[in-house]
Amino acid sequence: MKLAHGILAMLVTPFTDDYRLNEDALRREVQWAIAAGADGVVAAPSIASFCIWMKPSARESSKS
Numbered sequence: 001m002k003l004a005h006g007i008l009a010m011l012v013t014p015f016t017d018d019y020r021l022n023e024d025a026l027r028r029e030v031q032w033a034i035a036a037g038a039d040g041v042v043a044a045p046s047i048a049s050f051c052i053w054m055k056p057s058a059r060e061s062s063k064s
Contacts, residue, residue: 006039013043 011033014025026043033041 004040007037009033009036009038009041011041011043 011026011029014022014029016022030041
């Protein structure tokens with residue numbers, strides 16, 4: 001297995017208002033990261049991305 005080297009940017013998953021993947025925003029984010037000097041990107045689900053699927057009441061209670 002070859003290990004990654006250099007700067008790897010952790011991406012935030014962009015969603016549209018109807019909770020679909022915002023592909024245009026994701027492309028811009030990848031282009032920005034590479035232009036800023038990243039050697040690669042990491043696109044994996046994160047806690048912040050998971051929150052989009054929570055019920056509104058659960059999101060509100062998690063803020064406190």
